[in-house]
Amino acid sequence: MVRYCGYLLGEDWLLQRALEMGVETPKTRDEHLQAILLASRYARLVTHICSYTRLRHVKISKGKLFWPIAFALDDPHEGLPTSSPPEEKYKALQEPLQKKGPPGLYRGS
DSSP states (O other), X not given: OXXXXXXXXXXXXXXXXXXXXXXXXXXXHHHHHHHHHHHHHHHHHHTTOGGGOEEOOEEOTTSOEEEEEEEEESOGGGSSOSSOOOHHHHHHHHHHHTOOSSOEEEEEO
């Protein structure tokens, strides 16, 4: 099980951002996933954090599925740091994601 340092985003929140961007309402699961990926990629690009973050799909301990934008994780093969990011790295993402404080630590499958 991998441990992530990032901001958890729900599918509904990401889908709503995609619809606000002009994406048509998805009709299939594949279209749904593409809309989620587009919304995440856009948020990461406009805040200039795309090069040092990854989007992952995880199930947290309570069984709920989320899409964390990960700044760090404990798998060195992913090409991300293994420790929490400095404030200047995550601060740009707080407002667009409507988050407060530093990214949290989560275990995902």
